Amino acid sequence: xxxxxxxxxxxxxxxxxxxxxxxxxxxxxxxxxxxxxxxxxxxxxxxxxxxxxxxxxxxxxxxxxxxxxxxxxxxxxxxxxxxxxxxxxxxxxxxxxxxxxxxxxxxxxxxxxxxxxxxxxxxxxxxxxxxxxxxxxxxxxxxxxxxxxxxxxxxxxxxxxxxxxxxxxxxxxxxxxxxxxxxxxxxxxxxxxxxxxxxxxxxxxxxxxxxxxxxxxxxxxxxxxxxxxxxxxxxxxxxxxxxxxxxxxxxxxxxxxxxxxxxxxxxxxxxxxxxxxxxxxxxxxxxxxxxxxxxxxxxxxxxxxxxxxxxxxxxxxxxxxxxxxxxxxxxxxxxxxxxxxxxxxxxxxxxxxxxxxxxxxxxxxxxxxxxxxxxxxxxxxxxxxxxxxxxxxxxxxxxxxxxxxxxxxxxxxxxxxxxxxxxxxxxxxxxxxxxxxxxxxx
Numbered sequence: 001x002x003x004x005x006x007x008x009x010x011x012x013x014x015x016x017x018x019x020x021x022x023x024x025x026x027x028x029x030x031x032x033x034x035x036x037x038x039x040x041x042x043x044x045x046x047x048x049x050x051x052x053x054x055x056x057x058x059x060x061x062x063x064x065x066x067x068x069x070x071x072x073x074x075x076x077x078x079x080x081x082x083x084x085x086x087x088x089x090x091x092x093x094x095x096x097x098x099x100x101x102x103x104x105x106x107x108x109x110x111x112x113x114x115x116x117x118x119x120x121x122x123x124x125x126x127x128x129x130x131x132x133x134x135x136x137x138x139x140x141x142x143x144x145x146x147x148x149x150x151x152x153x154x155x156x157x158x159x160x161x162x163x164x165x166x167x168x169x170x171x172x173x174x175x176x177x178x179x180x181x182x183x184x185x186x187x188x189x190x191x192x193x194x195x196x197x198x199x200x201x202x203x204x205x206x207x208x209x210x211x212x213x214x215x216x217x218x219x220x221x222x223x224x225x226x227x228x229x230x231x232x233x234x235x236x237x238x239x240x241x242x243x244x245x246x247x248x249x250x251x252x253x254x255x256x257x258x259x260x261x262x263x264x265x266x267x268x269x270x271x272x273x274x275x276x277x278x279x280x281x282x283x284x285x286x287x288x289x290x291x292x293x294x295x296x297x298x299x300x301x302x303x304x305x306x307x308x309x310x311x312x313x314x315x316x317x318x319x320x321x322x323x324x325x326x327x328x329x330x331x332x333x334x335x336x337x338x339x340x341x342x343x344x345x346x347x348x349x350x351x352x353x354x355x356x357x358x359x360x361x362x363x364x365x366x367x368x369x370x371x372x373x374x375x376x377x378x379x380x381x382x383x384x385x386x387x388x389x390x391x392x393x394x395x396x397x398x399x400x401x402x403x404x405x406x407x408x409x410x411x412x413x414x415x416x417x418x419x420x421x422x423x424x425x426x427x428x429x430x431x432x433x434x435x436x437x438x439x440x441x442x
Contacts, residue, residue, distance in 0.1 A: 229375020
């Protein structure tokens with residue numbers, strides 16, 4: 001449904017009366033009338049095409065409603081993929097030192113480069129793109145991958161055609177709607193008319209059958225995939241790069257979970273020869289380093305990537321960054337540098353191992369209960385299949401009967417129906433307790 005369908009409007013010469021529904025503002029009763037001055041400014045029509053709410057705030061809303069109805073409930077949150085383990089001391093000490101320095105003449109720093117601290121950009125290039133030919137000046141440090149998705153959409157504009165994995169992280173589709181790429185929502189299918197949905201399920205090893213995909217200007221691909229947990233193989237990414245070259249497309253590759261890959265699959269699109277001519281990569285410290293609240297990420301735009309007229313994409317992206325962003329926090333960037341130090345990186349690998357052990361416990365637990373489970377091997381997400389069942393109903397029933405928060409697969413796209421996503425980001429005792437409750441329920 002569109003937001004506009006959630007309101008009953010009565011337009012008057014100088015005011016508008018709004019009748020709020022519960023999902024619009026749950027703090028007000030359905031009978032309350034809001035009266036406000038009505039400007040002559042029309043609403044952005046693209047925003048009217050969005051669904052009722054972004055997925056993860058919707059999950060939080062359901063969680064809050066459950067707690068209001070069950071105030072003594074002991075919730076276990078395995079839904080929104082928020083990290084739970086403390087950031088290692090070597091990293092927090094570096095940020096604390098940066099903070100203390102701000103109170104001294106010698107240590108104070110104001111604005112930094114919009115593109116990021118050059119030392120950090122060099123460290124990212126050395127740690128994640130060694131032998132791939134990526135240079136420090138091609139790396140743009142940011143406040144996170146999700147923000148960069150929207151900056152890239154601003155860069156690309158409303159006239160490009162877009163393909164996304166189905167299921168996929170909802171920000172790709174929502175940002176496409178906001179900038180005007182998506183067309184109208186088709187209620188029967190749950191798909192936007194101008195977006196190509198690339199089915200990624202067990203039947204095709206969670207990777208699109210490119211022989212069936214029409215040409216689009218932009219191809220969004222997340223590997224390891226959120227929500228399915230699938231990491232694209234060398235052969236799959238090679239096929240994608242060749243497909244993009246043949247079609248003159250640009251790949252936007254999201255590698256936010258690359259640090260969790262365990263089977264030798266490529267951790268960057270730029271590990272594939274020729275990718276620098278057809279790809280942009282976004283990534284993040286959020287899940288790799290527990291920076292979900294600190295906020296730090298990066299985007300790689302190679303100099304070899306050109307528009308149809310030969311103009312370098314990196315020049316336009318630099319202009320977008322300089323216009324829309326004053327640079328990542330120097331405190332967060334100090335933490336990022338510490339993450340990539342020898343000691344910091346080793347400590348983070350131990351935290352990643354902890355989450356992946358959680359994932360193994362969840363996979364084994366759901367499997368022992370008789371459910372078909374995917375993911376959990378190269379990503380901290382478990383993709384559980386409930387054949388013939390509505391994912392929102394499964395989500396609601398698990399929440400009601402076990403006080404466990406998951407995420408309904410339908411929120412990631414039409415192909416997510418019948419699935420739920422379960423996060424391995426949690427304390428070990430909560431993971432074990434969740435399985436105990438699920439065993440009793442399922």
